[in-house]
Amino acid sequence: MRNDMPKTFALLASSALLVAAASSAQAQSDRSDWPDNFTVGTASQGGTYFVYGSGWANFISEELGISGGGEVTGGPNQNLALVHTGEVALGLTTMGPAAEALAGESPLAPGVQMDNVCALFPMYETPFSITTLADSGIDSISDIPDGARIGFGPAASTSDTYFPAILETLGVDFERRNGGWSDLGGQLQDGLLDVVAFAAGIPIPAVSQLEVQTDVNIIEFTEQEQQQVLDAFPVSPFMIPASTYQTLEEDARAVSMWNFTIAGCDLPDDFVYEITKLSMENNDRLREIHRSAAFSIPENIKYNTVLPFHPGAARWYEENGYEIADDMIR
CATH class of the missing domain: 3.40.190.10 (Periplasmic binding protein-like II)
Incomplete structure (x- = not known):
């Protein structure tokens, strides 16, 4: 019996390596459709959007190992337009401009229904x-x-x-x-x-x-x-x-x-899931970026009654016991 022990250990070790390799390959394949880099639309320098958005972009970039950063913009209305067209992947907006953009009443593009914009997580009021x-x-x-x-x-x-x-x-x-x-x-x-x-x-x-x-x-x-x-x-x-x-x-x-982070609805689900997971599970890091992030917690998703949630974001909420109505998921 003792003579078979080394063989048993070898088989177990070999199986473990195969499982690890398969997991690694799976993780790699999950990223195959991820963007190589990303930009977060913020607002003007000297405002909270710029501080919050740039810091959040750097945090996500470091954690996911993808090049990313914040970009100075005209604020919520422009961010909605930039995300809708895919010129930036992520952005920050308030619910008033979001409702107008979805209805085709944005002052930047009257008549254009910006329906390629999905919600990620609540920021603050x-x-x-x-x-x-x-x-x-x-x-x-x-x-x-x-x-x-x-x-x-x-x-x-x-x-x-x-x-x-x-x-x-x-x-x-x-x-x-x-x-x-x-x-x-x-x-x-x-x-x-x-x-x-x-x-x-x-x-x-x-x-x-x-x-x-x-x-x-x-x-x-x-x-x-x-x-x-x-x-x-x-x-x-x-x-x-x-x-x-x-x-x-x-x-x-x-x-x-209320303000929410937003993403293009066509971004890969796994990519958005990981961004949401990092953001919602590391509030201490977000508060280091700006103390208004004390309100960037999943309990506040109820304040979005306008934009559909990205399915990648919705998956994290549902896995963690937060309910989102079916008609509020893209």
């Missing part, structure tokens, strides 16, 4: 907040003078799409300006703008930088103003925590819109 210089005399929305020069972010961004209409609803008369968040923050500091109307994940890097360099006011909505906006737009009530900025002494009332 985008609060709509207003910042002025402390010595401007503007302490509330009603204080904004007629003809005020207001920066609304990059053209066709979520902020530029919704914030002008929000302020018009609240009776504000203004001169509209566009630009990247860092640039608009600099213009505010230099007195070239009266107000910057930010729609970005908090803390907004440009606002945090402004606080270091000068005294600012972060203007909240009154209860009545908030309700007016809730009645007129696809937004939710939100409170900006006082801990977000050194300027705030107490929570500030605002409204918000």
